[in-house]
Amino acid sequence: MSPVISTDDLHRIFKNLDKDNNGLVTVHELHHFLHRLGIQTTLEDLKKLVGRTSLDYIDFLFFYEAMVKARIAEQVEGDHKDDLVKAFKVFDLNGDGFISCEELQSVLSKMGLWDKQSGQDCRDMIDMHDKNSDGVLDFEEFKNMMSVPAPADQCSET
Incomplete structure (x- = not known):
């Protein structure tokens, strides 16, 4: 009870x-x-x-x-949504309600999660979750991206 x-x-x-x-x-x-x-x-x-x-x-x-x-x-669910809104705002650097490739890459770089020297950008990550193909992530797309389970580490033993 x-x-x-x-x-x-x-x-x-x-x-x-x-x-x-x-x-x-x-x-x-x-x-x-x-x-x-x-x-x-x-x-x-x-x-x-x-x-x-x-x-x-x-x-x-x-x-x-x-x-x-x-x-x-x-x-x-309400607490989870509040956390997602806060996370979204961290990535939405200019506050326009969208996360651009540049914003995503900038935040990930500051967090040490993106190697600027690799020459890659975040377009593939954005494209994978950009349902309306506008080149940016809105909150719903971000929420969907964050709810996708991370792939398991696929390390091969040598």
Whole structure:
């Protein structure tokens, strides 16, 4: 059980929602309760989410756990996006909302991750993730680039 609300508290909430003491909480009762908590959802969406017209106590616990996990996932996704925005701004040196080949190469060089002497530029890296072929990376393209797993080191033993 999640530490957010104790099992005893969840049981009390369930009993308070079960107005007719039949051991079930209807989706309508749950919708009204969520609305009082400030959680805005339509009755139709809640019915789809719950998948039935009423919940027994065990179903109520599963519903609660699903809601907690969804909330945690939202927070993690939000934190990840914030980190990506910050990273994007590091590479977008002129602040125009795009990462050019020159900007990418400059930042990678400053980080010691690009050898200026090689004569190569970052065009291949940009081209690989530049979905609209405009020669620069916008935030969505950058986000996609950052979510691609890095290839495993392919070192051959000698």
